Amino acid sequence: MAALVIRDVNKRFGPVDVLQGINLEIGSGEFTVLVGPSGCGKSTLLNIIAGLEKQTSGSVEIDGRAVNDVPPRDRDIAMVFQSYALYPSMTVRQNITFGMECRNVPRAERDAAVARVSHLLQIEPLLNRKPGQLSGGQRQRVAMGRALVRDPKLFLFDEPLSNLDAKLRVEMRMEIKQLHQRIHSTMVYVTHDQIEAMTMATRIAVMHHGLVQQFADPETVYNRPANLFVARFMGAPPMNTLPARLVAAGSGVNAVVGTGDEQVVLPLPPEMAGFAGREVILGLRPECIAEERRRFGEDVEPLMVEAPVVMTEPTGAETVVLLVLGGERVLGRLSPDVRLRPGERGRFSLDMRRACLFDPKTETLIG
Amino acid sequence: MREVPFTWTRGLVYIVVVLLAAAYLVPLVVVVLNSLRSAQEIAQTSMIGWPKTWAFGNYAEAWGSFCIAQTCTGIQPFMLNSMIITLPATVLSTLLGAVAGYAISLWRFRGDGWIFGLVTLGVFLPEQMRLIPWTIVLRDVGLSNTLAGLVMIHTIQGMSFTTLFCRNYYLSIPQELMKAARIDGAGFFRIFWRIVLPLSPPILIVTVIWQFTGIWNEFLYGVTLTTGTQQPITAALIALSAAIADAPQHGVQSAAVMVAALPTLLVYVFGGRYFVRGLTAGAVK
Amino acid sequence: MRRLPEVLVIWVPLLLSAGHVVVFTAWTTWMSFTPSTLMPASGWVGLRNYTSVLATRNWKIAFDNLLLFGAGFVVLTTLVGLILAILLDQRIRGENVLRSIFLYPMAVSFVVTGTVWSWLLNPGIGIQKLMNDLGWTTFRFDWLIDRDMAIWTIVLAAIWQASGFAMALLLAGLRSVEGDLIKAAQIDGAGPARIYLRVILPALWPIVISVLVILLQFAIKTFDLVRALTGGGPGLATQLPALVVYDFMFQRGQIGRGSAAAVLMLLTLLGVLLPYAAWKYVQRRRAANA
Ligand SMILES: Nc1ncnc2c1ncn2[C@@H]1O[C@H](COP(=O)(O)OP(=O)(O)OP(=O)(O)O)[C@@H](O)[C@H]1O
Ligand SMILES: [Mg+2]
Numbered sequence: 001m002a003a004l005v006i007r008d009v010n011k012r013f014g015p016v017d018v019l020q021g022i023n024l025e026i027g028s029g030e031f032t033v034l035v036g037p038s039g040c041g042k043s044t045l046l047n048i049i050a051g052l053e054k055q056t057s058g059s060v061e062i063d064g065r066a067v068n069d070v071p072p073r074d075r076d077i078a079m080v081f082q083s084y085a086l087y088p089s090m091t092v093r094q095n096i097t098f099g100m101e102c103r104n105v106p107r108a109e110r111d112a113a114v115a116r117v118s119h120l121l122q123i124e125p126l127l128n129r130k131p132g133q134l135s136g137g138q139r140q141r142v143a144m145g146r147a148l149v150r151d152p153k154l155f156l157f158d159e160p161l162s163n164l165d166a167k168l169r170v171e172m173r174m175e176i177k178q179l180h181q182r183i184h185s186t187m188v189y190v191t192h193d194q195i196e197a198m199t200m201a202t203r204i205a206v207m208h209h210g211l212v213q214q215f216a217d218p219e220t221v222y223n224r225p226a227n228l229f230v231a232r233f234m235g236a237p238p239m240n241t242l243p244a245r246l247v248a249a250g251s252g253v254n255a256v257v258g259t260g261d262e263q264v265v266l267p268l269p270p271e272m273a274g275f276a277g278r279e280v281i282l283g284l285r286p287e288c289i290a291e292e293r294r295r296f297g298e299d300v301e302p303l304m305v306e307a308p309v310v311m312t313e314p315t316g317a318e319t320v321v322l323l324v325l326g327g328e329r330v331l332g333r334l335s336p337d338v339r340l341r342p343g344e345r346g347r348f349s350l351d352m353r354r355a356c357l358f359d360p361k362t363e364t365l366i367g
Numbered sequence: 368m369r370e371v372p373f374t375w376t377r378g379l380v381y382i383v384v385v386l387l388a389a390a391y392l393v394p395l396v397v398v399v400l401n402s403l404r405s406a407q408e409i410a411q412t413s414m415i416g417w418p419k420t421w422a423f424g425n426y427a428e429a430w431g432s433f434c435i436a437q438t439c440t441g442i443q444p445f446m447l448n449s450m451i452i453t454l455p456a457t458v459l460s461t462l463l464g465a466v467a468g469y470a471i472s473l474w475r476f477r478g479d480g481w482i483f484g485l486v487t488l489g490v491f492l493p494e495q496m497r498l499i500p501w502t503i504v505l506r507d508v509g510l511s512n513t514l515a516g517l518v519m520i521h522t523i524q525g526m527s528f529t530t531l532f533c534r535n536y537y538l539s540i541p542q543e544l545m546k547a548a549r550i551d552g553a554g555f556f557r558i559f560w561r562i563v564l565p566l567s568p569p570i571l572i573v574t575v576i577w578q579f580t581g582i583w584n585e586f587l588y589g590v591t592l593t594t595g596t597q598q599p600i601t602a603a604l605i606a607l608s609a610a611i612a613d614a615p616q617h618g619v620q621s622a623a624v625m626v627a628a629l630p631t632l633l634v635y636v637f638g639g640r641y642f643v644r645g646l647t648a649g650a651v652k
Numbered sequence: 653m654r655r656l657p658e659v660l661v662i663w664v665p666l667l668l669s670a671g672h673v674v675v676f677t678a679w680t681t682w683m684s685f686t687p688s689t690l691m692p693a694s695g696w697v698g699l700r701n702y703t704s705v706l707a708t709r710n711w712k713i714a715f716d717n718l719l720l721f722g723a724g725f726v727v728l729t730t731l732v733g734l735i736l737a738i739l740l741d742q743r744i745r746g747e748n749v750l751r752s753i754f755l756y757p758m759a760v761s762f763v764v765t766g767t768v769w770s771w772l773l774n775p776g777i778g779i780q781k782l783m784n785d786l787g788w789t790t791f792r793f794d795w796l797i798d799r800d801m802a803i804w805t806i807v808l809a810a811i812w813q814a815s816g817f818a819m820a821l822l823l824a825g826l827r828s829v830e831g832d833l834i835k836a837a838q839i840d841g842a843g844p845a846r847i848y849l850r851v852i853l854p855a856l857w858p859i860v861i862s863v864l865v866i867l868l869q870f871a872i873k874t875f876d877l878v879r880a881l882t883g884g885g886p887g888l889a890t891q892l893p894a895l896v897v898y899d900f901m902f903q904r905g906q907i908g909r910g911s912a913a914a915v916l917m918l919l920t921l922l923g924v925l926l927p928y929a930a931w932k933y934v935q936r937r938r939a940a941n942a
Contacts (some may be wrong), residue, residue, distance in 0.1 A: 047546070050546070050550060052546045052549060052550070071549070072546075072549045072550045072552075073549065073550065073551070073552030073553075074552075077550060078550065079546070079547065079550050081543040081546065081547060082543070083541060083543050085541065085543040085544045085546065085547035086547075087544065087547075087548070087561070087562050088565075088566060089561075089562065089565030089566060090561070090562075090565075098548075098551050098553070098561070099550070099551035099552055102551055102552035102553045102554075102557060103552050146547075146551075377742065377744075380739055380742050380744065381744060383739060384739045384740070384744060384750060387736065387739075387754075388750055388753045388754070391753050391754055391756075391757065391812065391816075392753060393772070394757075394765075394768045394769065394772065394812070395756070397768065397771070397772065398768055401771075409777070412781075412782075412785060413777050413778060413779075413781035413782040413785060414771040414772065414774075414777045414778050414781075414782075415772075415778070415779065415782045416782070463661075463665040463669075466661055466662060466665075467662060467665060467666045467669070470662050470666070481670075482666060482670050485670035485671075485673050485674060486666075486669055486670050486673075488673050489669060489670070489672070489673040491869055491921060491925055492673055492676075492677065492918070493872070493873050493894070493914065493917050493918060493921060494873070494875075495680075495894060495897040495898070495901075495910075495913075495914040495917055496676060496677055496680045496914050496915070496917075496918055497672070497676045497680070498901065498914075499679075499680060499683060499692065499901065499907055499910075499911065500672075500675070500676040500679045500680060501676075503692065523665075523668050523669055523672055524669075524672075526665060526666075526668075526669035527669055527673070530666075530669065555658055556657070556658070580758070580759055583761070584760070584761030584762065584763070584764075584876075585761075586761065586762065586763050586875070586876040586879070587875055587876065587898070591898075591902060601761050601763045601876070604763050604764070604767065604880075605763060605879065605880060608767060608880075615777075617771070617777070620767075624764050624767055624768065627761070627763075627764060628759070628760040628761070628764045631759040631760060631761070632756060632759050632760065634759065635752070635755065635756055635758070635759035636752065636756070639751075639752050639755055639756075640748060640751075640752075643751065643755070643820045643823075643824070646820060646821070646824065
């Protein structure tokens with residue numbers, strides 16, 4: 001059964017339409033990640049789900065029950081905030097039990113719950129401290145504890161890791177993922193971080209312009225982005241998008257990029273033959289452009305191109321190379337031992353099986 | 368703080384600052400010294416001088432037996448009046464202002480902007496605009512010439528100030544904290560009591576000091592809305608100086624002035640640093 | 653939030669506090685158009701109260717005095733407060749004690765301030781007498797009884813009382829100027845004087861303006877101080893609008909005219925506050941857009 005259903009939710013702040021018809025259906029036990037550029041309304045949507053903000057129109061159902069007029073306390077949700085929002089004047093223990101205190105849960109039960117959660121998160125030594133005496137990572141754990149102690153129907157996270165340093169973020173990311181695998185709760189998680197989205201989500205909702213652009217599992221969002229926005233937003237570095245003409249070649253089809261001397265002809269997979277004759281935007285992930293010797297599979301005939309290098313960015317694990325292909329600048333991800341210098345011409349191996357085609361007018365995925 | 372090496376400019380700064388401080392202390396020193404000098408001694412010299420004989424009796428007389436407008440009870444009953452007015456009005460206006468400031472800043476409601484604008488206006492509205500209405504209201508509710516009437520006035524008027532200051536201070540409480548509390552299931556009063564109030568001491572010190580000194584020192588309402596034995600100390604001091612206009616009693620008068628100023632001076636001496644700190648912690652916006 | 657205790661604790665006080673401002677302002681304004689004398693009376697006399705108040709010598713002098721007093725008090729108090737703040741900002745020893753000394757006059761009532769300064773300034777018993785007794789027989793300091801100078805005694809006492817408050821606000825302002833800004837100026841080779849003039853004081857403007865406005869509305873409302881220090885005299889030399897209102901309402905039993913004078917006071921006040929509010933609004937908009 002769907003744990004959370006969002007139907008045609010609109011939200012207007014004064015003259016600004018922040019959300020314009022959001023529809024999501026989230027299954028029980030799913031880990032849904034909301035991503036999108038800053039200001040696209042992710043927090044607003046989360047607040048509406050929590051009941052902290054009232055939608056202008058549309059409805060929210062939690063566990064089959066319409067909760068449009070239910071106040072936050074009765075929605076059976078827990079939320080973790082970016083700033084953690086720990087009550088500064090209370091100890092960690094009081095912070096964790098405040099929700100139960102408000103619901104008049106007996107003391108023995110509260111103590112048991114604190115014991116369980118603090119063991120789970122390993123914050124037992126901190127229980128009698130105030131938030132001001134904790135490090136950023138510890139605060140984050142306490143904020144998690146405050147949510148976990150409640151055992152709610154729905155967990156909401158609003159960028160809970162973005163105030164942590166890079167190392168801690170990776171650790172907490174894995175912990176949250178493990179936690180989800182252990183307790184199987186339904187979670188809605190807002191983040192800016194591509195990797196968090198890809199690694200944690202069972203499904204990703206990409207938001208932009210007040211709309212859900214795509215709602216699918218991470219692999220689909222990554223490999224088959226629904227439109228150019230998603231293609232360019234997801235992935236770091238983002239997908240290369242080049243205008244191309246599709247020309248029939250025997251039983252197959254070629255993408256022709258650029259004109260004159262710069263022109264490059266890229267054979268596409270045979271199933272795209274039907275698009276011959278169209279102008280399209282060709283999408284190619286940077287990892288589909290690699291050094292000459294790379295093979296993308298046992299029986300795959302590699303496609304070789306020669307192209308001038310504009311710039312290289314060694315990151316250690318790989319080297320990102322900016323090259324010019326058919327007059328367009330594109331990024332490739334090369335093995336770090338390949339040393340190319342700006343201005344040189346290099347030879348690159350291309351994997352066209354994962355190419356995407358977008359309609360240049362509607363910008364949606366067509367093939 | 369880093370030690371700053373001595374230079375001539377710094378020496379000059381010290382000299383200027385100490386001289387200025389001495390000048391600011393002159394009136395206080397004069398009052399204290401005069402309160403210990405006899406009337407004859409003052410009359411023979413001037414208001415500025417070191418006591419030849421210590422006339423401690425001035426204080427006893429000012430406190431308990433000096434005659435002000437036919438009643439020879441000293442300033443003692445008027446001090447008591449001021450206490451009876453100031454303490455409840457300070458506490459009430461601070462508490463109500465804190466709740467109101469909390470409601471306006473953290474729970475947006477329809478018309479909150481208007482209410483807040485009016486409250487702010489109340490801080491600036493001259494007392495002269497409210498004098499006659501208050502007179503009539505007091506008469507109609509049967510509180511004419513009573514201390515309770517002044518308590519009511521100072522509570523209602525004082526709320527303007529306390530609401531303004533608390534509201535400005537509470538604006539710095541993050542909205543996410545409020546959201547977390549609402550999800551935890553806390554209501555209006557529980558959030559106030561358990562989360563907002565524990566964060567409030569800096570601003571409450573400011574409002575309490577401000578209200579206490581403001582109400583204690585208030586004169587216009589005291590002199591127009593009360594008479595005789597119901598008057599607060601400020602009105603009594605003026606009556607006292609009128610009473611001795613013909614036969615100056617500067618020693619006793621100084622003692623009375625000193626006693627009248629003592630409560631607020633003590634409040635400042637002990638609370639002053641918190642006052643400045645709280646004022647700068649966000650009350651001025 | 654629709655429950656009874658909430659209504660009682662929030663709405664009743666809030667409405668009383670906001671409501672009395674509206675109702676009383678309207679009420680006094682209405683009385684200023686009635687022929688009220690000893691008691692409020694109904695009837696309509698149009699602007700007659702206003703024209704007669706504006707025509708009295710009392711009001712004219714009071715208003716002229718207000719201009720003089722207001723300008724002198726506001727400018728000098730801010731200046732003194734600024735000097736004190738800059739001096740205290742020099743990381744000197746005993747800052748806490750000094751700050752308390754400059755601030756303590758604020759704790760005492762205007763009645764006390766007025767009384768004490770009336771002694772000090774009274775030529776018969778104050779500073780002049782002391783100097784004469786000490787042998788400087790030609791020393792004269794008799795502003796208190798000098799019609800032309802009496803208003804400055806009020807300014808003097810008021811500065812003594814309020815400059816500590818100005819200092820506290822300005823000191824807070826000085827201390828809140830960003831440290832990096834000062835470091836940048838130091839690296840640019842600016843000396844302490846230049847840093848104050850070119851970096852810190854310009855950043856202090858918003859607080860200076862706030863201080864000016866607070867002091868100005870203070871000046872417009874000044875009543876107790878004059879009552880205790882000069883009683884408005886000698887003659888009408890230190891008469892101020894607040895005293896004129898009191899005089900009309902309670903000494904002469906002319907509530908209608910007193911109300912008109914009170915409304916004129918309010919208008920003067922609004923003349924200061926509205927531009928200030930507008931300025932604040934523009935500033936906030938600018939900050940929001942930046
Ligand atoms: N209370 C409000 N009043 C007016 N506008 C608001 C309010 N809250 C949010 N907005 C606007 O709504 C839009 C969406 O805000 P929201 O906080 O949901 O964005 P977000 O996707 O969470 O961004 P971020 O990634 O930066 O957190 C923004 O343009 C914001 O300015
Ligand atoms: Mg957000």
